[in-house]
Amino acid sequence: MQLQLPKKTYVHKINTAVKVRKWQQNPAALKIMEKIEDWDFDVFGMANLCGNYMLAVVFCSISERRGLLQHFGLNIDTVCNFWIQVAQEYKKNPYHNHMHGVDVLTNTNYYLKSKIFEGLAELDILACLVSAACHDVGHPGNNNPFEINLESELAVRYNDISVLENMHAAKTWEILKRQGCDFLEGHCLSLHFQKTQE
Numbered sequence: 001m002q003l004q005l006p007k008k009t010y011v012h013k014i015n016t017a018v019k020v021r022k023w024q025q026n027p028a029a030l031k032i033m034e035k036i037e038d039w040d041f042d043v044f045g046m047a048n049l050c051g052n053y054m055l056a057v058v059f060c061s062i063s064e065r066r067g068l069l070q071h072f073g074l075n076i077d078t079v080c081n082f083w084i085q086v087a088q089e090y091k092k093n094p095y096h097n098h099m100h101g102v103d104v105l106t107n108t109n110y111y112l113k114s115k116i117f118e119g120l121a122e123l124d125i126l127a128c129l130v131s132a133a134c135h136d137v138g139h140p141g142n143n144n145p146f147e148i149n150l151e152s153e154l155a156v157r158y159n160d161i162s163v164l165e166n167m168h169a170a171k172t173w174e175i176l177k178r179q180g181c182d183f184l185e186g187h188c189l190s191l192h193f194q195k196t197q198e
């Protein structure tokens with residue numbers, strides 16, 4: 001069954017990819033991104049500069065260094081639209097915010113360089129990076145027992161089973177299906193991502 005979403009809400013009035021490219025060339029951002037492959041990447045400094053564009057800027061920069069966007073021929077406009085929506089869906093709570101998403105993204109990229117992951121397919125690397133950056137999207141700042149004890153809407157929806165984890169995965173998928181955000185559309189990649197979910 002085709003999921004019907006209110007498309008008008010998600011029309012992108014500005015060219016997000018142009019803005020992401022500008023941030024990628026900004027001297028202060030370039031200085032911080034010298035350490036994008038390192039453990040101590042300055043997420044806070046980057047957030048102060050780029051705000052909600054940080055997730056798109058960091059993801060695109062890592063993916064381009066790894067040749068992923070080029071390898072899969074991903075549409076940069078669609079990729080950037082997706083990440084702007086993800087950043088906006090991270091709530092402004094003290095820890096589980098978009099900065100945490102970027103922190104886990106850069107840490108995952110760091111771990112993926114270790115010997116144990118040598119030879120990992122591009123598709124699996126892309127899946128790891130997307131999962132890392134989206135893993136806490138929409139986090140309300142409460143934990144699962146809190147949601148379950150409260151009998152919250154989320155707990156009821158997911159029948160008390162891995163409530164937040166299910167919500168993060170569903171939210172990511174829902175964002176992907178928004179107008180102009182489905183960077184997997186037309187790629188055989190979507191089949192792989194479906195299999196990863198099973």
Ligand SMILES: [Zn+2]
Pocket residue numbers: 100104135136
């Ligand atoms: Zn987390």
